[in-house]
Amino acid sequence: MSDIPTGHISIEELENVQITIGKIVGAVEKKAKEEGVEVGPTPKPGISALREWDYKLLARYHPVYTPVCDQCCYCTFGKCDLGGNKEGACGINMEAHQARETLLRVITGAAAHAGHGRHILHHLIHLYGRDKLIDVGPSNLLAPNTQAVTGINPETLGDLEEVMDYVEEQLTQLLATIHAGQEGAAIDFESKILHGGMLDHVGMEVSDLAQISCLGMPKSDPEAPLVEIGMGCIDSSKPVLVVIGHNVAGVTNIMDYIHEHDLGDKMELAGLCCTAIDMTRYQTDQGQKPQAKIIGTLAKELKMIRSGVPDVIVVDEQCVRADVLDEAKKLSIPVITTNEKIMYGLRNRSKDSAADIIEDLSTFKEPGALILDFDVLGEVAPELAIKMSKIREEMGIKALPSEEELQELSAKCVQCGACEMDCPDNLPIMAAMKAGVDKDFSKFEYLHDKCIACGRCDQACPKDIPILNMIEKSSQKLIREEKGLMRAGRGQISDPEIREEGVNLVMGTTPGIIAMVGCSNYPNGTKDLYLVADEMLKRNYIVVMSGCSAMDLGMYKNEDGQTLYEKYPSKFLAGNLINVGSCVSNSHITGTAIKVAAIFAQRKVSGNYEEIADYITNRIGAVGVAWGAYSQKAASIASGCNRLGIPVVVGPHGSKYRRALIGKPYQEEDWKVYDARDGSEMPIPASPEFLLTTAESIEELLPMLAKNCIRPSDNNMGRMIKLTHYMELSQKYLGHMPEDWYKFVRMETDLPLAKREELLKILEKDHGWEIDWKRKKILSGPTMKSDVSAQPTNVKRLCKGEC
Numbered sequence: 001m002s003d004i005p006t007g008h009i010s011i012e013e014l015e016n017v018q019i020t021i022g023k024i025v026g027a028v029e030k031k032a033k034e035e036g037v038e039v040g041p042t043p044k045p046g047i048s049a050l051r052e053w054d055y056k057l058l059a060r061y062h063p064v065y066t067p068v069c070d071q072c073c074y075c076t077f078g079k080c081d082l083g084g085n086k087e088g089a090c091g092i093n094m095e096a097h098q099a100r101e102t103l104l105r106v107i108t109g110a111a112a113h114a115g116h117g118r119h120i121l122h123h124l125i126h127l128y129g130r131d132k133l134i135d136v137g138p139s140n141l142l143a144p145n146t147q148a149v150t151g152i153n154p155e156t157l158g159d160l161e162e163v164m165d166y167v168e169e170q171l172t173q174l175l176a177t178i179h180a181g182q183e184g185a186a187i188d189f190e191s192k193i194l195h196g197g198m199l200d201h202v203g204m205e206v207s208d209l210a211q212i213s214c215l216g217m218p219k220s221d222p223e224a225p226l227v228e229i230g231m232g233c234i235d236s237s238k239p240v241l242v243v244i245g246h247n248v249a250g251v252t253n254i255m256d257y258i259h260e261h262d263l264g265d266k267m268e269l270a271g272l273c274c275t276a277i278d279m280t281r282y283q284t285d286q287g288q289k290p291q292a293k294i295i296g297t298l299a300k301e302l303k304m305i306r307s308g309v310p311d312v313i314v315v316d317e318q319c320v321r322a323d324v325l326d327e328a329k330k331l332s333i334p335v336i337t338t339n340e341k342i343m344y345g346l347r348n349r350s351k352d353s354a355a356d357i358i359e360d361l362s363t364f365k366e367p368g369a370l371i372l373d374f375d376v377l378g379e380v381a382p383e384l385a386i387k388m389s390k391i392r393e394e395m396g397i398k399a400l401p402s403e404e405e406l407q408e409l410s411a412k413c414v415q416c417g418a419c420e421m422d423c424p425d426n427l428p429i430m431a432a433m434k435a436g437v438d439k440d441f442s443k444f445e446y447l448h449d450k451c452i453a454c455g456r457c458d459q460a461c462p463k464d465i466p467i468l469n470m471i472e473k474s475s476q477k478l479i480r481e482e483k484g485l486m487r488a489g490r491g492q493i494s495d496p497e498i499r500e501e502g503v504n505l506v507m508g509t510t511p512g513i514i515a516m517v518g519c520s521n522y523p524n525g526t527k528d529l530y531l532v533a534d535e536m537l538k539r540n541y542i543v544v545m546s547g548c549s550a551m552d553l554g555m556y557k558n559e560d561g562q563t564l565y566e567k568y569p570s571k572f573l574a575g576n577l578i579n580v581g582s583c584v585s586n587s588h589i590t591g592t593a594i595k596v597a598a599i600f601a602q603r604k605v606s607g608n609y610e611e612i613a614d615y616i617t618n619r620i621g622a623v624g625v626a627w628g629a630y631s632q633k634a635a636s637i638a639s640g641c642n643r644l645g646i647p648v649v650v651g652p653h654g655s656k657y658r659r660a661l662i663g664k665p666y667q668e669e670d671w672k673v674y675d676a677r678d679g680s681e682m683p684i685p686a687s688p689e690f691l692l693t694t695a696e697s698i699e700e701l702l703p704m705l706a707k708n709c710i711r712p713s714d715n716n717m718g719r720m721i722k723l724t725h726y727m728e729l730s731q732k733y734l735g736h737m738p739e740d741w742y743k744f745v746r747m748e749t750d751l752p753l754a755k756r757e758e759l760l761k762i763l764e765k766d767h768g769w770e771i772d773w774k775r776k777k778i779l780s781g782p783t784m785k786s787d788v789s790a791q792p793t794n795v796k797r798l799c800k801g802e803c
């Protein structure tokens, strides 16, 4: 049925007619008007509506392109060599093409989240109805991203449909601009990238709001339960059912079946990637124990399969290896796909009986099945796992090589180096092979944590040595000890928490939010995350986790045997560690910043994106870290942060995204804003000095985080705290004082207390500042004034007398 616009239909004398009310287009906006909610200038913005804001950001943060390849092969005119900024046959130049490539990645990521959002919303509306209320905890501002972008204040699942309609329509328009012969200017591709990123956070928000409301997930709960995580947590003596992916919709049926049939103690249900996080959030809001365990991130997928431990694998969508079926087949593990995005060529068994499917898969008539009916899935997956466990045991399936075989395989190595060349992290495989000849397998064990299990070394080896299997076999003891705890995803930051902490964040006395998000393509193993989070938590930053990073953080324990989730409380307060949830919960991180503007600063939210973004840019000290960013979704999440002025650092592999957004701190005119009190220009500190950049090591990253939490609105105490951390971290990790520390000093009270005198001397001696030594005051030198009542803004129309 087509959508019914608003209006009146009169129907008389009808009997036995069932009327289903579907979507009423524009109803939510109409309601906003009726309720007197003031909607800002850009509800449901099209591609160009926020272009001016983007141009302001891009004037300060210049795109820096690092092409992976000089050619474009988008159309049959090509391929075209764009090297030396030559134009292709269509007239596009290298810069514009690189920006187009970035846009493609960003909207691919946004579409993955939006596709997820639409799927789960549709599923939950089917189960709970359009009128099911959104309930995410003690908040009035339920959907900050959605409201700021669309102007819609959704109250029910049905309201979210209109939000998804908007996101999908915009993504289609953006995808159309990738086509040959469309946009030709890099800067407008850049604006479109930011638009795509913004849409991504709306799509993610819809997904999480819907599932939190319907699936009993924690609702802004700092006491969300701790969940077992790690390959070592899995009891392989029981039947093991492993779920991989991101969309928990069908998995809830599996969990219900296990619960209803009292199978919880008789089998292991565990997950990989974000589905794992969402499985452990399911039905835990009333204190119920999590019903599943977490194996880990994407980097554990192939390792888990190769271990031979799973008896059945269920996949849904996103970040699932394309070779799951082939790898599983080798070890007689049936694979069930549950989502049209991944079907692996399997026969659709959705309409067949559970008994028939179990029979066919357990007798290996087929290697797996596509099951889109979740009731059937709910029964098939656990029952099949129980059956397969016995069958596979009787078959005596051997997954990993024996110790003797390890030695033999090591001896086959001809030290050609092909594996190391192909390994994304150039891991020292040859040395491990050499030592393996003498039965020393410790070097393989060393590789285990650093290896992201991509399988490229196996493919490269001319001697067909199963290198990954050797690493895993040598690490069995380590793997048995891989047992950590992750706090289940708690969802949004609540309105009361924002009221309590907002002032500290804006003044800088809580030095900032460090959001550690994204995938597991780390340059140097998983422990880096632990080191970074612990260092920043000790310094009273609020550390917020999500997705694969949230999982890996739970894998390490301190000397007292505690994970960071046990060591630090998880309220939205300085020095607290929060796990918001799976990837789609990233929307709560940007949502938190929007909430500070809306709740603490009373800025209007609805359709008022630019003002909100401007507020965040100037006042909220926050930096995102995607240390292991690998996916297109990580690119879209980062771009959504960027449009709100939140900078993001990616690990070294992030340079493969091909472009960064970097400011020029030495160009003074770039670091000026208006004072909204009178429209005059005021200089601001060059922080954040980038919107998207790469760090090579955590030593480089840590001082970078502290520095880029500095904001114009810091009061003296806040600036002093932030500067102290910046200087200390620089000393500790880089071995020297930062060169630019003095540029953030407005007056003597900005200086770290313990070192004030010493620093005043340096300011006088090295920078020629005038000091009143009697009163220990700075008389001249700073380029910025300290004025707590200043109203920094990038947007002229927000200045007094401008509109």
Ligand code: SF4
Residues within 6 Å of the ligand: 072, 073, 074, 075, 076, 077, 078, 079, 080, 087, 088, 089, 090, 091, 092, 180, 181
């Ligand atoms: S899209 Fe343009 S630049 Fe790319 S291959 Fe076609 S003609 Fe060449």
Ligand code: SF4
Residues within 6 Å of the ligand: 419, 422, 423, 424, 425, 426, 427, 429, 447, 450, 451, 452, 453, 454, 455, 456, 457, 458, 467, 468
């Ligand atoms: S599987 Fe591990 S060791 Fe092999 S190439 Fe990939 S990261 Fe390197």
Ligand code: SF4
Residues within 6 Å of the ligand: 412, 413, 414, 415, 416, 417, 418, 419, 420, 429, 430, 433, 460, 461, 462, 463, 464, 465, 467
């Ligand atoms: S590719 Fe194979 S043979 Fe060559 S160094 Fe690596 S393990 Fe040895």
